[in-house]
Amino acid sequence: MIDGNMFASDNYSGICPSAWQALEQANRGFGRAYGDDEWTRRACDALRDFFETDCQVFFVFNGTAGNSLALASLCRSYHSIICHELAHVETDECGASEFFSNGTKVLLVPGAEGKVDLDAVRYTVERRTDIHYPMPKALSLTQSTEVGTVYSLNEMAAAGDLAQELGLKLHIDGARFANALASLKVSPADISWRAGVDVLTFGGTKNGMPVGEAVIFFDRDLAQEFDFRCKQAGQLASKMRFLAAPWAGMLEAGALLDNATHANAMARLLAQQLTRIAGITQVHPVQGNAVFVQMPETLIESLHSAGWHFYTFIGSGHARFMCSWQTREEDVRGFVMEVEKLACLQKI
Numbered sequence: 001m002i003d004g005n006m007f008a009s010d011n012y013s014g015i016c017p018s019a020w021q022a023l024e025q026a027n028r029g030f031g032r033a034y035g036d037d038e039w040t041r042r043a044c045d046a047l048r049d050f051f052e053t054d055c056q057v058f059f060v061f062n063g064t065a066g067n068s069l070a071l072a073s074l075c076r077s078y079h080s081i082i083c084h085e086l087a088h089v090e091t092d093e094c095g096a097s098e099f100f101s102n103g104t105k106v107l108l109v110p111g112a113e114g115k116v117d118l119d120a121v122r123y124t125v126e127r128r129t130d131i132h133y134p135m136p137k138a139l140s141l142t143q144s145t146e147v148g149t150v151y152s153l154n155e156m157a158a159a160g161d162l163a164q165e166l167g168l169k170l171h172i173d174g175a176r177f178a179n180a181l182a183s184l185k186v187s188p189a190d191i192s193w194r195a196g197v198d199v200l201t202f203g204g205t206k207n208g209m210p211v212g213e214a215v216i217f218f219d220r221d222l223a224q225e226f227d228f229r230c231k232q233a234g235q236l237a238s239k240m241r242f243l244a245a246p247w248a249g250m251l252e253a254g255a256l257l258d259n260a261t262h263a264n265a266m267a268r269l270l271a272q273q274l275t276r277i278a279g280i281t282q283v284h285p286v287q288g289n290a291v292f293v294q295m296p297e298t299l300i301e302s303l304h305s306a307g308w309h310f311y312t313f314i315g316s317g318h319a320r321f322m323c324s325w326q327t328r329e330e331d332v333r334g335f336v337m338e339v340e341k342l343a344c345l346q347k348i
């Protein structure tokens with residue numbers, strides 16, 4: 001029996017085996033609270049190994065908190081944050097960045113395929129330098145993007161160079177950073193701090209954890225008092241070991257990249273199979289675990305009535321199908337057969 005929820009989002013997936021196993025181990029006996037425990041130390045060290053640098057690591061419950069608290073730590077209230085007009089920070093976080101930074105304004109820039117246009121960033125910074133304009137202080141990029149594309153090494157380095165030139169701190173919303181790593185096959189260090197990234201919100205939830213994202217400061221000075229900011233925002237877990245254990249377990253087992261590699265492969269297969277059906281066209285390159293397609297409204301409706309749950313308002317507003325560590329090849333093929341059947345009935 002196929003589950004109609006399986007392509008709705010990668011956060012519809014369950015907990016992957018290595019995260020589950022680590023949780024089970026962390027559940028034995030007692031552990032110190034508020035991050036002063038062995039699991040948290042192990043997870044932080046595993047992340048330092050992963051990024052080959054002595055970064056400062058914090059665990060929070062979700063991406064909205066990770067993004068908004070990280071951005072708030074880069075800005076004062078009279079500053080501004082530049083991001084893509086489709087960025088989660090702008091469209092899906094209920095103004096959390098503005099709230100936690102006490103009013104820092106988010107300035108939007110356009111850009112093809114969900115990536116910020118660097119000329120537009122420059123224009124946004126340079127068009128006004130007077131006292132009446134909120135001073136741009138941070139650039140936030142989403143990797144992989146809201147439409148399932150990936151900034152290449154060169155693109156990230158160019159963004160890093162521009163940020164440095166313009167005096168902006170560079171933040172990455174990496175809710176799907178693992179998918180970008182799996183797609184680019186580059187070292188985590190190269191596509192982050194070596195490219196000029198100051199802070200990364202690294203997603204765990206969508207890649208097989210039950211909950212939890214890591215906020216990683218490559219510039220340790222920027223992490224000053226971040227622990228207080230987390231506590232005040234209700235993001236300091238008292239049983240921190242259960243947020244940290246999945247990171248330790250998955251990193252030590254290599255599951256972080258394995259899961260993302262699998263999810264990406266399933267997305268490529270899904271795109272390839274779906275676009276063989278007449279009337280369905282791919283909208284964005286499939287570089288991560290998202291597939292965006294254009295399909296007739298009647299087909300969307302009949303899929304929905306047949307119990308297939310998926311979104312049509314995210315990113316560029318086309319039908320979006322997400323794959324995860326849990327998506328199986330037979331699920332993809334089974335779904336495509338259903339789409340074919342419904343499309344055929346409608347004589348598309």
Ligand SMILES: *Cc1c(COP(=O)(O)O)cnc(C)c1O
Pocket residue numbers: 061062063064065067088089142145146173175176205206
């Ligand atoms: C899912 C997601 C987040 C985090 O969302 P939460 O629901 O707050 O965990 C952040 N950024 C992007 C691009 C996402 O897709």
